[in-house]
Amino acid sequence: MSFEEFINMNGFGFYIWTSYAITAIVFLGLFIMFKVQRNQLIKQLRKRYRLEERQLEERQ
């Protein structure tokens, strides 16, 4: 099978490659969404802990 034949997929290339491309985008998008959420959460928590620590020191 030549490269052109592989891409062409007997004339159905558009439907097949679009399916796989959208799947890849959704998979990656989901992962990036979770990753960003996690990074933001950790950033927020660190800020919060630092603030609490500062308040504790001021009280002492």
Added chain:
Amino acid sequence: MNWQWFHRLSSPKWFYQISGKYLPWLWGITILLMALGLYQGLYNSPVDYQQSSTVRIMYIHVPAAFASMMFYVIMAIAAAVGYIWRIKLAHMAAISVAPVGAAMTLIALVTGSLWGKPIWNTWWEWDARLTSELILFFLYIGFISLHSAFDDREVGDRAAGVLGMVGVINVPIIHFSVEWWHTLHQGATISKFEKPSMDPAMLYALLIMIAAVTLFCTAMMIYRMRSEILSREHNKKWVREVVGL
């Protein structure tokens, strides 16, 4: 019966530690299986005698559709366990798996549409299988929206949990829709184990892709749960140590 294992398993701290240890392995196996499945499905398998190359859409459409239903059941069971035994980790599992399941439902719908156009000559048809899968998508979205509608996360857990449990009735409807109603959609592909109706190379590609997509969803769910645990247990000392200053 000794229930100690159950309590240990439902401890967020224990889950966080053990999942951190095994998650990289899960990602590794997922990527390997995905690569093998894609090679097998897109290249190293024959074309269908009726559907030509469009059969290659099956290797992502069927695994996504399978995962969309399986992870809905997992979400409903998690919500029920959380609701009945008030186990926090179960609620965290339910809300973590919802976006993953919604994504799989979306992929099943979109790839189904892209398969339907060349074979059925239509992007969409309001028939039983397609409509019930679309309802599944709305159930996931409803679960997520309802959960986020409450300021008190525990109220959200329970409210969304009820919706999730009731909605599980839709899963057998999706599965049997092709038998119960007259539909454009073809029947089950691989449940006929006694008389395999497909080429072994196709079956092999399909099974690998089902395994790969299921593992991907599992890994994503665990990854999301780990964030959910940190967020909900943020007052615990161990979380403080994990997050650092």
